[in-house]
Amino acid sequence: MELAHALSSLGHPRIVLVGDVMLDRYSFGEVQRISPEAPVPVLRVGKEEERLGGAGSVAADLLMLGARVDLLCVLGDDAAGIQVRRLAESAGARVHGCLVDSRRQTILKTRHIARSGPYGQQVLRVDREDAVPLAADVEERLLSAIRDALPGADALVLSDYAKGTLTRRVLKESIAAARAARIPVLVDPKGGDFTRYQGATCLTPNRREAAEATGISPIDEDSTRRAGRKLVELAELDVAIITLDRDGMALFHKDGRELMAPTRAREVFDVTGAGDMVMAMLALCGAGGLSWETAVHLANAAAGVEVSKLGSVPITRQEVLQALGEGTPAATKVLPVEELLPVLAARRAAGARVVFTNGCFDVLHVGHARYLAAARTEGDLLVVGVNDDASVSRLKGPDRPIVPLADRAELLAALACVDYVVSFSEDTPARLIGQVLPDVLVKGEDWKDKGVVGRDVVEARGGKVVLARLEPGRSTTDIVKRIRGS
Numbered sequence: 001m002e003l004a005h006a007l008s009s010l011g012h013p014r015i016v017l018v019g020d021v022m023l024d025r026y027s028f029g030e031v032q033r034i035s036p037e038a039p040v041p042v043l044r045v046g047k048e049e050e051r052l053g054g055a056g057s058v059a060a061d062l063l064m065l066g067a068r069v070d071l072l073c074v075l076g077d078d079a080a081g082i083q084v085r086r087l088a089e090s091a092g093a094r095v096h097g098c099l100v101d102s103r104r105q106t107i108l109k110t111r112h113i114a115r116s117g118p119y120g121q122q123v124l125r126v127d128r129e130d131a132v133p134l135a136a137d138v139e140e141r142l143l144s145a146i147r148d149a150l151p152g153a154d155a156l157v158l159s160d161y162a163k164g165t166l167t168r169r170v171l172k173e174s175i176a177a178a179r180a181a182r183i184p185v186l187v188d189p190k191g192g193d194f195t196r197y198q199g200a201t202c203l204t205p206n207r208r209e210a211a212e213a214t215g216i217s218p219i220d221e222d223s224t225r226r227a228g229r230k231l232v233e234l235a236e237l238d239v240a241i242i243t244l245d246r247d248g249m250a251l252f253h254k255d256g257r258e259l260m261a262p263t264r265a266r267e268v269f270d271v272t273g274a275g276d277m278v279m280a281m282l283a284l285c286g287a288g289g290l291s292w293e294t295a296v297h298l299a300n301a302a303a304g305v306e307v308s309k310l311g312s313v314p315i316t317r318q319e320v321l322q323a324l325g326e327g328t329p330a331a332t333k334v335l336p337v338e339e340l341l342p343v344l345a346a347r348r349a350a351g352a353r354v355v356f357t358n359g360c361f362d363v364l365h366v367g368h369a370r371y372l373a374a375a376r377t378e379g380d381l382l383v384v385g386v387n388d389d390a391s392v393s394r395l396k397g398p399d400r401p402i403v404p405l406a407d408r409a410e411l412l413a414a415l416a417c418v419d420y421v422v423s424f425s426e427d428t429p430a431r432l433i434g435q436v437l438p439d440v441l442v443k444g445e446d447w448k449d450k451g452v453v454g455r456d457v458v459e460a461r462g463g464k465v466v467l468a469r470l471e472p473g474r475s476t477t478d479i480v481k482r483i484r485g486s
Helices: 002-009 055-064 079-091 136-149 168-180 207-214 221-235 274-287 292-307 317-323 329-333 337-349 366-376 389-396 405-413 430-436 455-460 476-485
Strands: 014-019 021-034 041-054 068-075 094-100 107-116 119-128 155-159 185-188 239-243 249-253 258-261 354-359 381-387 420-424 440-444 464-468
Touching: 002 292, 002 317, 014 055, 014 136, 014 274, 021 055, 021 068, 021 079, 041 055, 041 079, 041 107, 041 119, 055 068, 055 079, 055 155, 055 274, 055 337, 068 079, 068 136, 079 094, 079 337, 094 136, 136 168, 155 168, 155 274, 168 185, 185 274, 207 221, 207 239, 221 239, 221 249, 221 258, 239 274, 239 292, 249 292, 258 292, 274 292, 292 317, 337 354, 337 381, 337 420, 337 430, 354 366, 354 430, 366 381, 366 440, 366 464, 381 389, 381 405, 381 430, 405 420, 420 430, 430 455, 440 455, 455 464
Parallel strands: 014 068, 014 155, 021 107, 068 094, 155 185, 354 381, 354 440, 381 420, 440 464
Antiparallel strands: 021 041, 107 119, 239 249, 249 258
């Protein structure tokens, strides 16, 4: 209960994020034969996605958790760099600090994945990168951008992937500037020399990174304690937090306090993105002034939600609350439009394809369930727009709805195929569609000759309209008539 209250009390802190931002490209397909030219599989590509990677993944997680993010990085003067800026901006990040250096290329990682059902096997990864330190003039430009961004910030996050952005000078001067302004500095480190991060507030290495930096492999409680203590001394930290995958996290204060926080048992589908989610939650809590103990417990819970999903998928505060036992599907999925839009932006930045449908959904029945399940197959997440009570009355008559809006929304949210529910007050969803901007708009096949509201908006953006089959003889109107007739 205390953790849920702490998370709910966090506002929308502003976080300055500096690091190695990448573009992650995914090619999904099927392998059905071996090439006659060489003993390698032939991947027949059916779908391609692009997502923010590296420090950009942390930015997407922070935005989904409700933070405001200033993203600072160095990109190449190329198509990948343009796409990184577009994805970050569409997710809600401020990108004024995304600098361009024509002498570098934007880091691009292309993963070729052979899919079988919802799962996939990576068959090849192709990296394009310049993993060399920034030139002196670019270093100066980046430091200037950091100094400009820090006033009014609640935290500075340095996300190091050892690709050259976080040089020793950038680290030293940005940490000093933030600490002078009493802004906490959290670092996701890389490499074996952690003296580069001296003076930071918090360092978050994983088990392997902690072993490399300290020479002590944290394989049990005693060795973890010794490694944590050495980290604090080595980098002159306020706290060190070692992430221990299935064993949870370990927290060490410079004053000697410590916490060993085990994970909660969960079914693990995919560990991709768990580390970025941990950093995002720790940064959110640090920016919001929560204790490090609280931050560690919440980061553990967030990582547990992340690994239960397939792929690197940003998660919301509501999902974490539900994992803590303080949320229902309605609390997680039913959102006002102003909260839904940044969630969708972050999910799009992670490569999700948004499907939208709408209706009154008064007296939910099997026809609705089958229709919504079919709609969900058209993309990666399904948003359901539901008419409020006043608009249902105008459309269906003064004796409708039978079921009030709050109950209808909660029932819809309880369906596994529904990702988000949002209400609207107009007779048509035209304005809502213009806000959600779905990639796929689904309506019942009875709309074939009526003119689908929102078709122009969706198709103008390259999306499509799908007319789904309806179950004959199954409608709310028929059900109400039978009840009243009896």
